[in-house]
Amino acid sequence: MSLRLERIEISLLAYAVIILCTVAALSSLMVSGIDVYVAAFIIEYFIVILATAPHYPAETRRERIIGAMLFVIFSEILIRYLIELLK
Amino acid sequence: MATYLDFTASRVRTKLSENSCITCGQETRSGDHFCSNCGFQLAHASRKPTRRPINLQRDLTNAGVFTLVLGAIIGLFGFLAGIVPILALGLGGLILGAMTLLIPESMSAKAGRFATFSSLPALLNIEALIVDLDVSSRGIYIPTSGFGIIPKVLVPLNDSVLDTLTPFPKSKLSRSRRFFVTLGTGMFERGILLYSPGEEIVQAVESCLQLDVGTIKFSELADRIGFVFEMLGISRRGLSLELEGSTIQFKMDLMSLVDLEERLRAVTPRLVEQIGSPMTSAVAATVAKVTGKFVRLHDSSVTGSVLTGSLELLENSSI
Numbered sequence: 001m002s003l004r005l006e007r008i009e010i011s012l013l014a015y016a017v018i019i020l021c022t023v024a025a026l027s028s029l030m031v032s033g034i035d036v037y038v039a040a041f042i043i044e045y046f047i048v049i050l051a052t053a054p055h056y057p058a059e060t061r062r063e064r065i066i067g068a069m070l071f072v073i074f075s076e077i078l079i080r081y082l083i084e085l086l087k
Numbered sequence: 088m089a090t091y092l093d094f095t096a097s098r099v100r101t102k103l104s105e106n107s108c109i110t111c112g113q114e115t116r117s118g119d120h121f122c123s124n125c126g127f128q129l130a131h132a133s134r135k136p137t138r139r140p141i142n143l144q145r146d147l148t149n150a151g152v153f154t155l156v157l158g159a160i161i162g163l164f165g166f167l168a169g170i171v172p173i174l175a176l177g178l179g180g181l182i183l184g185a186m187t188l189l190i191p192e193s194m195s196a197k198a199g200r201f202a203t204f205s206s207l208p209a210l211l212n213i214e215a216l217i218v219d220l221d222v223s224s225r226g227i228y229i230p231t232s233g234f235g236i237i238p239k240v241l242v243p244l245n246d247s248v249l250d251t252l253t254p255f256p257k258s259k260l261s262r263s264r265r266f267f268v269t270l271g272t273g274m275f276e277r278g279i280l281l282y283s284p285g286e287e288i289v290q291a292v293e294s295c296l297q298l299d300v301g302t303i304k305f306s307e308l309a310d311r312i313g314f315v316f317e318m319l320g321i322s323r324r325g326l327s328l329e330l331e332g333s334t335i336q337f338k339m340d341l342m343s344l345v346d347l348e349e350r351l352r353a354v355t356p357r358l359v360e361q362i363g364s365p366m367t368s369a370v371a372a373t374v375a376k377v378t379g380k381f382v383r384l385h386d387s388s389v390t391g392s393v394l395t396g397s398l399e400l401l402e403n404s405s406i
Binding site (some may be wrong): 070 | 171172175176177179180182183185186187189393
C-alpha cells in the first residue's frame, strides 16, 4: 500500500519530528533557557516551510501570518539578548 | 403478464448488476470508473483515492485542536513543574497545532476543483462535434507569440490535408476568428479551428510568470512551467520534458486534475485522443509557443495520478 502525502502533511510531519529531536538534543545538552528552544523552533519553522513549499496561494498567505508572528517573538528574544550584551 | 414481469425483473437485475451503469444501463467493464455512455461515476469503481477525501479537512481540524490542547496541557505542566524541556515540548505542540489549523487546504482550492468540472459540458460539446463531423485527424497546435495569446488547435477534416496544403501564414491562422478554415484549394482541404482546451492553464502560467512563455528557451521550459504547475497545485513534482528527434515525451504527477483526466477519458475519448485533455493541451500549446513549430499530440495516458504522453513537432510542415 502506497501512502501519498500532500505537501502540507509532509510539512506538519517534518516539523513534529524536528520539534521532538530539538527538545531531545537541547535537553541532553542541559540547555535551561526556554528562549533557546523557542528560537530553535522558529528557525526550524521557516526551514520546514521553505523546504516543502510551494503550497496553494491561500496557504502561503497563512504561512506568512504565522511566520510574521513567530518572527516578532524571535526578534524580541534577539533584542533582549542584545540589550543584555550592551549593558 | 408473467412474461412482462420476467422481462422487467431481468431489466432491473441488469441495471443493478455490477457490469452496468445504474442510470442508462450501458454495459461497463470491471476497471471502468465512469460510464462510457452517460459519464455517470460508477458505484463499484474500486480505484484507490487519488485526491484528498472530503472529510480529511475535518480530520486535520480535529488533529489541530487536539495538538493545540495537548501542547497547552504539556506546556502548563512544564511551566508549573519548572521543567524547561517539557515546557518547550508544550510550546512546540502549540505551534504545530496552530500550523495544522491554519494551513490546511483552503476553500479556494475546493472551489477551483468545482470550477474545473464546470468546464466539462464545453468539452462534451467538442466531443459531439468531432463525432458528428466524423473527424479522425489529430489536432495541430498553431504556434503563436505574445503575452496572453494562446495557440489554437486546428483539426483537419481530412488526413491528406497536411500533404496538399498550400503555404498558409501561421499568424493569419492563429488570429483567425473563423470556425471552419480553408487551408488549400480542394473542397476537403479544410479544418476546424478550436480554442485549446488547456488555454486557461497556459494563461494562468503566463500570469504567474508575468511573461510570454514563448520567450522561454526549450531547455528551461520544464523547470519554469513545472514550478508554476506546482505552485498552482496542478502537479506534485513539476513537469518532465524529453526531446527525442521530433518527438517530445512529457510526464507529470497530477494533484488536482486526476478525476477530470479520468472522467474525460471515459466520456470524451475522441477529444482526449485527437486534441488532448486540458492538461495535455496546455503542454502541447506551451510547446508550440516555445518552439514556434506546429505541434501534434501523439498519445497520452494516465496511470494512477501520473500523466504521460508524447508530442510530435511538425518541423517540415508547409502550413
